[in-house]
Amino acid sequence: MTTAPDAGAVPGTVRPGGRTARVREAVLRAAGDALAERGFAHLDLAEVARRAGVGKTTVYRRWGTVTALLADLLDDMAEQSEPRVEVGSLLSELEANATLVRRTLTDSRQGALFKAVIAAATSDAHAAQALHRFYAARVAEWAPCVRQAAERGEVPADTDPEQVVRAVSAPLYYQLLTTGTPLDQAAAERAARAAYEAARAGAFRTGR
Amino acid sequence: MTTAPDAGAVPGTVRPGGRTARVREAVLRAAGDALAERGFAHLDLAEVARRAGVGKTTVYRRWGTVTALLADLLDDMAEQSEPRVEVGSLLSELEANATLVRRTLTDSRQGALFKAVIAAATSDAHAAQALHRFYAARVAEWAPCVRQAAERGEVPADTDPEQVVRAVSAPLYYQLLTTGTPLDQAAAERAARAAYEAARAGAFRTGR
DNA sequence: CGATTAACGGGACCCTGGTTCCGTTAACGC
DNA sequence: GCGTTAACGGAACCAGGGTCCCGTTAATCG
Numbered sequence: 001m002t003t004a005p006d007a008g009a010v011p012g013t014v015r016p017g018g019r020t021a022r023v024r025e026a027v028l029r030a031a032g033d034a035l036a037e038r039g040f041a042h043l044d045l046a047e048v049a050r051r052a053g054v055g056k057t058t059v060y061r062r063w064g065t066v067t068a069l070l071a072d073l074l075d076d077m078a079e080q081s082e083p084r085v086e087v088g089s090l091l092s093e094l095e096a097n098a099t100l101v102r103r104t105l106t107d108s109r110q111g112a113l114f115k116a117v118i119a120a121a122t123s124d125a126h127a128a129q130a131l132h133r134f135y136a137a138r139v140a141e142w143a144p145c146v147r148q149a150a151e152r153g154e155v156p157a158d159t160d161p162e163q164v165v166r167a168v169s170a171p172l173y174y175q176l177l178t179t180g181t182p183l184d185q186a187a188a189e190r191a192a193r194a195a196y197e198a199a200r201a202g203a204f205r206t207g208r
Numbered sequence: 209m210t211t212a213p214d215a216g217a218v219p220g221t222v223r224p225g226g227r228t229a230r231v232r233e234a235v236l237r238a239a240g241d242a243l244a245e246r247g248f249a250h251l252d253l254a255e256v257a258r259r260a261g262v263g264k265t266t267v268y269r270r271w272g273t274v275t276a277l278l279a280d281l282l283d284d285m286a287e288q289s290e291p292r293v294e295v296g297s298l299l300s301e302l303e304a305n306a307t308l309v310r311r312t313l314t315d316s317r318q319g320a321l322f323k324a325v326i327a328a329a330t331s332d333a334h335a336a337q338a339l340h341r342f343y344a345a346r347v348a349e350w351a352p353c354v355r356q357a358a359e360r361g362e363v364p365a366d367t368d369p370e371q372v373v374r375a376v377s378a379p380l381y382y383q384l385l386t387t388g389t390p391l392d393q394a395a396a397e398r399a400a401r402a403a404y405e406a407a408r409a410g411a412f413r414t415g416r
Numbered sequence: 417c418g419a420t421t422a423a424c425g426g427g428a429c430c431c432t433g434g435t436t437c438c439g440t441t442a443a444c445g446c
Numbered sequence: 447g448c449g450t451t452a453a454c455g456g457a458a459c460c461a462g463g464g465t466c467c468c469g470t471t472a473a474t475c476g
Contacts, residue, residue: 054424123327180337198409
């Protein structure tokens with residue numbers, strides 16, 4: 001009787017180098033392609049495997065479900081998203097953020113991924129967690145611009161920075177999901193402006 | 209050779225009375241129950257048929273897909289949603305709207321339905337259209353309160369009423385989908401307040 | 417460089433969501 | 447009422463997404 005390997009371990013953790021890494025990369029790329037071309041509903045792990053030049057058994061063993069694959073894709077994307085650049089005025093920083101969000105949602109690849117993850121998150125806890133992680137990181141990245149604006153006196157001192165950042169994205173996502181209207185630059189500017197004015201008026205103050 | 213019935217017709221349109229109506233009602237109720245209990249991902253038309261005490265063939269013949277059934281459910285719900293009651297001040301009307309939206313999204317039955325339809329809409333055109341119809345109707349229902357406020361001079365005269373109404377809902381949906389935080393009443397009030405302040409400051413003016 | 421074994425790949429298999437067939441029930445028009 | 451036939455319901459059937467088995471390839475360690 002030889003020592004049995006840990007049956008509970010996720011494949012890819014013990015020997016993550018070389019082949020395993022190449023497989024992961026190829027599968028994530030293929031999944032992104034398939035998603036952008038055919039959409040979430042038609043996403044088929046066997047097809048992803050074929051596109052990636054990989055056995056379908058491998059995809060099922062490593063990820064198991066479509067939602068798990070999406071979560072991995074999102075984590076992968078989170079690592080390579082652009083950092084905020086400091087500008088100096090709150091309104092222009094919020095506009096920069098809104099423009100970035102708009103570009104992301106409009107991009108055929110990233111937009112499709114977001115829609116898919118959002119759909120998956122409504123019924124799958126793992127996908128939901130991946131989504132929450134993603135937004136927590138993004139919000140944390142942009143919150144400082146509000147904090148600095150508070151120090152400059154542009155907005156009330158007890159303004160909740162995260163609320164302001166979320167307020168910029170919210171209308172863009174809402175429009176994407178609930179209307180057929182395309183997300184244009186005017187929508188992005190409007191979103192930034194609205195969040196800015198609301199913050200200045202004290203709508204996002206924490207202490208009561 | 210007898211006259212062939214129109215093969216392209218949707219079942220239930222020629223003899224919509226009695227049995228057909230009862231079946232539709234039972235299936236929609238069962239679908240709503242199943243959705244609330246087991247979630248979108250586990251929604252199975254055969255199970256819906258069983259719950260409704262109806263043959264699964266019938267469900268497939270009448271609706272065909274899960275998304276079509278969801279669209280029908282949403283249309284059904286749209287007919288019975290509460291009308292707005294006039295209050296008098298814009299802020300309190302927007303708060304009433306925010307509270308209504310919050311209650312809807314928080315309700316286990318309706319909330320599950322919304323999440324499901326949103327998920328379906330990201331990849332199915334029919335579900336997306338049903339969703340757009342629903343929101344267009346809801347927004348049209350509430351837009352007048354902004355118009356009246358504009359006449360009273362509470363907000364700039366060229367404020368776009370629909371933008372304001374959408375701005376109230378957006379943060380609530382955004383929070384529901386992208387964070388794990390529960391939707392509390394404070395969130396509803398904040399959403400209303402933010403939309404109100406932004407509108408007053410002219411963030412939703414149409415002419416440039 | 418060689419041994420060990422994690423991870424991969426092909427193919428057979430299986431199971432369940434969805435379709436088809438056809439007999440039965442009950443709307444609707446007269 | 448009565449006849450016509452739309453719509454329903456049960457059961458057999460089909461297909462393709464997901465699993466299992468087992469032989470092959472190549473990371474990792476010494």
